[in-house]
Amino acid sequence: MATTSSESDSSRKNTDNKENESKDEQNNMFECNICLDNAKDAVVSVCGHLFCWPCLHQWLETRSSRQVCPVCKAVISKDKVIPIYGRGNTKQEDPRNKVPPRPAGQRTEPDANTGFPGFNFGDGGFHLSFGIGAFPFGFLTSFNFSDRPHGVPVGGQLQQDDHYLSKLFLWIAVIFIVWLLLA
Amino acid sequence: MNNIATQRIKREFKEVIKSEELAKCSIKVDLVGDSYTELKGEIAGPPDTPYEGGKFFLEIKVPETYPFNPPKVRFMTKIWHPNISSVTGAICLDILKDQWAAAMTLRTVLLSLQALMAAAEPDDPQDAVVAKQYKEYPEIFAKTASYWTNVYAGGPNKNTDFDSKIQRLKDMGIESDQARGALSTFNWDLERATEQLFS
Ligand SMILES: [Zn+2]
Ligand SMILES: [Zn+2]
Numbered sequence: 001m002a003t004t005s006s007e008s009d010s011s012r013k014n015t016d017n018k019e020n021e022s023k024d025e026q027n028n029m030f031e032c033n034i035c036l037d038n039a040k041d042a043v044v045s046v047c048g049h050l051f052c053w054p055c056l057h058q059w060l061e062t063r064s065s066r067q068v069c070p071v072c073k074a075v076i077s078k079d080k081v082i083p084i085y086g087r088g089n090t091k092q093e094d095p096r097n098k099v100p101p102r103p104a105g106q107r108t109e110p111d112a113n114t115g116f117p118g119f120n121f122g123d124g125g126f127h128l129s130f131g132i133g134a135f136p137f138g139f140l141t142s143f144n145f146s147d148r149p150h151g152v153p154v155g156g157q158l159q160q161d162d163h164y165l166s167k168l169f170l171w172i173a174v175i176f177i178v179w180l181l182l183a
Numbered sequence: 184m185n186n187i188a189t190q191r192i193k194r195e196f197k198e199v200i201k202s203e204e205l206a207k208c209s210i211k212v213d214l215v216g217d218s219y220t221e222l223k224g225e226i227a228g229p230p231d232t233p234y235e236g237g238k239f240f241l242e243i244k245v246p247e248t249y250p251f252n253p254p255k256v257r258f259m260t261k262i263w264h265p266n267i268s269s270v271t272g273a274i275c276l277d278i279l280k281d282q283w284a285a286a287m288t289l290r291t292v293l294l295s296l297q298a299l300m301a302a303a304e305p306d307d308p309q310d311a312v313v314a315k316q317y318k319e320y321p322e323i324f325a326k327t328a329s330y331w332t333n334v335y336a337g338g339p340n341k342n343t344d345f346d347s348k349i350q351r352l353k354d355m356g357i358e359s360d361q362a363r364g365a366l367s368t369f370n371w372d373l374e375r376a377t378e379q380l381f382s
Contacts, residue, residue, distance in 0.1 A: 033285075033286040034250060034285045034286060035187055035190065035191060035250075036190075036191055036194045036195070037190065037194075049286075055187075055285070058251055059251055059285045062248070062251040062252065062285075066281075068284065069284075070284040070285035070286040070287075071284065071286040073284060
């Protein structure tokens with residue numbers, strides 16, 4: 001009797017161990033191949049490799065000229081990855097529609113339509129163009145003074161380029177708005 | 184450092200520590216300082232190569248954009264190999280450049296370097312002098328690589344003939360690394376090495 005029971009004990013222990021191992025393996029199965037963490041907003045490539053969408057997105061951005069699977073180097077693209085929806089996920093939203101967090105250091109041009117004074121006074125052509133024409137200079141002057149403290153040496157050429165570029169972008173925005181209003 | 188880079192290096196660290204290769208003393212990774220931006224790798228010279236028995240240390244720098252961009256790796260231990268600079272330790276390996284993929288890890292990088300040591304690619308060299316010797320005088324190449332492994336990486340194969348040639352140059356006031364480099368470059372022709380060093 002004693003032998004039998006100890007045998008069954010040890011065999012149960014074995015199965016317990018096996019279960020634990022297979023649980024570990026299962027957990028690993030759902031790890032993102034890029035961050036090595038559990039995949040968030042999971043997507044799978046056509047070659048079958050699992051990623052977080054933000055991770056894969058950043059990889060595709062980094063290698064925009066040569067888009068290959070980070071694991072097997074098969075050709076992949078944003079349109080051909082499949083989002084994965086588990087049960088209990090109430091909003092079955094395509095993770096590709098979310099804006100993934102971008103890498104640091106990218107800047108976007110300010111939206112010319114927001115916070116633009118004079119835009120609401122679009123009642124007369126003359127009044128409008130006057131308002132817009134005066135605006136960029138005032139804005140640029142205050143920008144340059146507030147952005148760079150006095151006494152800090154700045155590369156003259158660089159500052160001029162900056163100045164020129166921001167001026168150019170502002171004018172493009174102005175022309176665009178005028179065109180919008182007139183159209 | 185960006186969070187994903189640190190998180191990943193921490194995970195990879197565990198992976199290397201658990202790996203069979205570590206148990207076989209074939210690869211190893213250590214931290215340098217507290218940050219996860221700089222690491223020290225170690226590769227055992229692969230068997231049946233001139234590097235057998237040697238321990239090769241690597242400088243590994245992890246960029247902020249890791250794993251989207253490859254780590255920067257360089258041999259700290261001097262090595263005589265067509266794809267590694269005998270002067271700077273710079274490595275010419277495609278996966279450390281344009282063939283990098285975000286799913287690769289420190290472990291796969293170290294294993295690839297070990298494979299590169301076992302199978303050089305002389306047609307895509309980093310060190311043109313070594314590559315030329317590898318192709319034209321394979322026996323001299325093997326002896327030189329084995330000798331460098333002995334001197335710099337603790338390998339077992341001594342070479343008294345090479346030692347005495349280096350001693351001759353040292354007697355003329357040449358520093359030993361420089362003498363070894365010149366003699367290796369000129370296929371251990373003492374006359375040509377001397378000529379080049381004093382010209
Ligand atoms: Zn991920
Ligand atoms: Zn794949």
